[in-house]
Structures are given as C-alpha cells and as structure tokens.
Amino acid sequence: MDAERWTALEERVAALERVVTRRAGAETSPPPTSSEPDLDPEVFWALLGLGARAADPGAVMVVGSVATPSGQTARWQLGAGTDDLLADEWDGVAERLAALGHPVRLRLLRHVLHGRSTARELTEVEGIGTSGQVYHHLRQLTAAGWLRNRGSHYEVPVESVVPLLTTVLGGRR
Structure with a gap:
C-alpha cells in the first residue's frame, strides 16, 4: 500500500475512533436501514466504500488489519457478491x-x-x-x-x- 493510501486509511480510522469515543462507550454503530439515505461517512466509511463498488443487489466483505499479541501481522480481505453467496451451497x-x-x-x-x-x-x-x-x-x-x-x-x-x-x-x- 502506498504512503498516500495508508495515510488516508489512518485518517479514516482516526475519524471512526473519534465517533466511537463520542458515543460514550457504545460498542457498535446502529445498523443502517433503507430509511437512512444519508449515512454518516465518519461512521459508515467502509459500508459506503463497498456500496460504491458493488452492483445491486450488493456484496459482503471481510476485511481487517491486525497485529496480534504474539507479534503476527495480518492484512486481509475477502469479498463476494450477494447473488453468488445466496446461490452457493453452504x-x-x-x-x-x-x-x-x-x-x-x-x-x-x-x-x-x-x-x-x-x-x-x-x-x-x-x-x-x-x-x-x-x-x-x-x-x-x-x-x-x-x-x-x-x-x-x-x-x-x-x-x-x-x-x-x-x-x-x-x-x-
């Protein structure tokens, strides 16, 4: 990841941390609903980014950047379209x-x-x-x-x- 993209990601994470801190201990943000057309980009930055890239009926992603207590570092993502997931055998x-x-x-x-x-x-x-x-x-x-x-x-x-x-x-x- 280039320095510019890394800096942008750090800024997004910092903004998300500020929102979480302001919520005085709330563990999760409220789930978006169809009646919320204007999602707060400081809270839903990942969801909005996925929505901008995924065609209807949408997609699901697992993404993370982790440093474990044992010193292991993992940066990973996996995504799939909703149609593919629902059509697949589980x-x-x-x-x-x-x-x-x-x-x-x-x-x-x-x-x-x-x-x-x-x-x-x-x-x-x-x-x-x-x-x-x-x-x-x-x-x-x-x-x-x-x-x-x-x-x-x-x-x-x-x-x-x-x-x-x-x-x-x-x-x-």
Missing part, C-alpha cells in the same frame, strides 16, 4: 464453522494468538482440560484450517486471523 463451510462451536477451541485459539504455541503450554491453561482433550481440540482446529501445526508449535495461519476475528465479532451481535 454445506462446505459447516466443518470450518463447527470447529469454532466449542468454547475450549475458542479459548485455545485465543491463547495461540497470544503466543502460547505448544500443546504443553496450552495444557497448562487452567480449566482447558487434559492433555488428551487438548490434543483432540487441536486436531479439530487443524483439520478445519484454523490452526497450522509447525512441528511442536501451533499457529493461526495468517490468512485465517482476520476471518477468525470477524467470526468472533459477528458472534457478539
């Missing part, structure tokens, strides 16, 4: 989503993102379970692509960091 994503459906697996992923990378370190987490249970969950996460095994170390693949965090964010809704 069965193919069930295994990947199901792997996130267990609270221990989510805790393991969070700990890996924080820098615990070996099975031994992960079994030392209080309340995580026995070593056999931890290995079972690590295998499930690895098979689904949320983790990668590098010898005795596990990592969240850089291409999975942003999808993982946006899935968790969506689950907060």
Whole structure:
C-alpha cells in the first residue's frame, strides 16, 4: 500500500475512533436501514466504500488489519457478491464453522494468538482440560484450517486471523 493510501486509511480510522469515543462507550454503530439515505461517512466509511463498488443487489466483505499479541501481522480481505453467496451451497463451510462451536477451541485459539504455541503450554491453561482433550481440540482446529501445526508449535495461519476475528465479532451481535 502506498504512503498516500495508508495515510488516508489512518485518517479514516482516526475519524471512526473519534465517533466511537463520542458515543460514550457504545460498542457498535446502529445498523443502517433503507430509511437512512444519508449515512454518516465518519461512521459508515467502509459500508459506503463497498456500496460504491458493488452492483445491486450488493456484496459482503471481510476485511481487517491486525497485529496480534504474539507479534503476527495480518492484512486481509475477502469479498463476494450477494447473488453468488445466496446461490452457493453452504454445506462446505459447516466443518470450518463447527470447529469454532466449542468454547475450549475458542479459548485455545485465543491463547495461540497470544503466543502460547505448544500443546504443553496450552495444557497448562487452567480449566482447558487434559492433555488428551487438548490434543483432540487441536486436531479439530487443524483439520478445519484454523490452526497450522509447525512441528511442536501451533499457529493461526495468517490468512485465517482476520476471518477468525470477524467470526468472533459477528458472534457478539
């Protein structure tokens, strides 16, 4: 990304942070509705940018720029048109989503993102379970692509960091 585009992105993020701060602790902005033709560009800058590029009936994007506590950096985006998503079979994503459906697996992923990378370190987490249970969950996460095994170390693949965090964010809704 060139310096000019990076500066513009930093300015947009700063503007968004100012709006969030002004809202005195509000975690999310209100969802846009069809009765809101003039969306606030300081709040909905990403949505407005997507709308300017996507033809009707629209599109969906997952995008993020992340520096994890373990020092990993991920800048990633994926988009798809609404028609393509609605016409596609969703069965193919069930295994990947199901792997996130267990609270221990989510805790393991969070700990890996924080820098615990070996099975031994992960079994030392209080309340995580026995070593056999931890290995079972690590295998499930690895098979689904949320983790990668590098010898005795596990990592969240850089291409999975942003999808993982946006899935968790969506689950907060």
